Amino acid sequence: MRLIGLAVVLTVSLILAPLTAEGQQAEKMYRVGLLSPTTQVSVSKPFGGVCGPWATLKVAISFSSSAQQRGDLIGCLN
Amino acid sequence: MRVDVIVAVVTQASLAAKNATKTIPIVMLAVGDPVGAGLVASLAQPGGNITGTSFQNVEVAGKSLELLKNAIPKARVVAVLWNPANPVYQAQMVKATEAAARALGIQLRLLAARDANEVDKAFTTMTGERTDALVVIVDPLFTAAPTPTRIAALAVTSRLPSISAFREYAEAGGLMAYAANFAERGRRTAVYVDKILKGTRPGDLPVEQPTTFDLVINSKTAKALGLTIPQTLLLRADEVIQ
Numbered sequence: 001m002r003l004i005g006l007a008v009v010l011t012v013s014l015i016l017a018p019l020t021a022e023g024q025q026a027e028k029m030y031r032v033g034l035l036s037p038t039t040q041v042s043v044s045k046p047f048g049g050v051c052g053p054w055a056t057l058k059v060a061i062s063f064s065s066s067a068q069q070r071g072d073l074i075g076c077l078n
Numbered sequence: 079m080r081v082d083v084i085v086a087v088v089t090q091a092s093l094a095a096k097n098a099t100k101t102i103p104i105v106m107l108a109v110g111d112p113v114g115a116g117l118v119a120s121l122a123q124p125g126g127n128i129t130g131t132s133f134q135n136v137e138v139a140g141k142s143l144e145l146l147k148n149a150i151p152k153a154r155v156v157a158v159l160w161n162p163a164n165p166v167y168q169a170q171m172v173k174a175t176e177a178a179a180r181a182l183g184i185q186l187r188l189l190a191a192r193d194a195n196e197v198d199k200a201f202t203t204m205t206g207e208r209t210d211a212l213v214v215i216v217d218p219l220f221t222a223a224p225t226p227t228r229i230a231a232l233a234v235t236s237r238l239p240s241i242s243a244f245r246e247y248a249e250a251g252g253l254m255a256y257a258a259n260f261a262e263r264g265r266r267t268a269v270y271v272d273k274i275l276k277g278t279r280p281g282d283l284p285v286e287q288p289t290t291f292d293l294v295i296n297s298k299t300a301k302a303l304g305l306t307i308p309q310t311l312l313l314r315a316d317e318v319i320q
Contacts (some may be wrong), residue, residue: 030275033081035091036218 083271086130088218089115089167096128103280106130107267108260110167111137112285125281130270131263132287135216135243136170140178142256145293146211146241147182148311149254153210155185157238159200159229161217163192171215194225201232214242214252226250234302248294248319253303258288292316 084104086092092106096117104127106112112132118124121132147153158175160168172188179186187209189200197220204212212233214220220229221244230251233240241247241254248255266286274280296319300307312318 030082031080032271033084034087035084035095036087 083274085267085271089117090164090218092117092128092130093166100127102127103274104128104130105267105270105274105280106132106285108133108263110135111170114170115166118285121285121287123281124283124285127280129280129283129285131266132285133243133258133263134287135257136167136174138243138256138291139171139174139215140181141291142241142243143175143178143182143184143213145254145256145311146213146239147184149241149295149307150211150239150305151308153184153239155187155208155210157187157189157200157204157209157212158215159189159191159197159212159220160215161192161219162190163219164217168215168217175213175215191219193219194228197225197229198232201236204238205236209236209238212238212240214240214247216243216247216257221246226252230299234299237303239300239303239305245292245294245317248296248299248317251296251299253296253299253305255294256291258291262290263288294319 081102084095084099084102085107086095086104087107089109089111092104092109092112093115095104106117106128107130109115109117109130109132111134112118112124112130113120114136118126118128143156146156156179158172160172162168176186178184187204187207189203191197191200214229220226220242226242226244226247227250230240230247233252239253241256242252243255243257244260245255245257270280270283270286273283293315294317295307295312295315297307298319
């Protein structure tokens, strides 16, 4: 995937509810790219590094928080 | 890097994502007018690999100007600060604002700014000619800190009542803001991602529009500008910053 002119991609790892197979739990990992037209800023909260300044960042945080509330979000990678 | 879903923030990023892939699901966030921007065929049935939440800025652009006129009934010449580097969305917003201006008997003065320096130059122009008020068309350039605080301060120094379509503008010292709630839009966007990861096709998920818009008035700024905001407008406000 190539996105010309837009540099910020935040990768959020999501995990769905554990899948049970033959008594063992399997976890399926997903990657969600967050694409913003603004420059990258790192912050310490809430997940150790989110991309995008201010208003865009606020959206990113609320997006992440919602996922976390449902127990889906397990991490965030720049 | 292969991702399972792309969350694209604002029109510019959503258009880039759409141009980049026809297979990876795209969830728009805070797009002003998804249909007008050519992102989806319709809100009810977006089709293809894209869906998400609208911010509906374009539809309410005229409302912002009307609220500004309510605050300053004598306003005849209103400056519009816009960013031509974000062409599709900004053109939609300018067009909608122009239509509202005609209906309200307001003359618009369009002032372009592609970076912070041009924002300063725009204010020099505003103060050099008759300008009664200012509309800041919301754009990542203007919403990224510290620009909102800078714009709000310049507006006060230039004695210009102003409005923008993001509530943080009023919090940063702008006179007024009229906008959908960004945080609520963000939470709704997460629901789309969840559904898509669980198997729903993006094109089958209708684009969701905001149901509420908040009017925020900064009374400290009104005081600094020597303005008395009409009581009727204050009563309509969802928040008055003291």
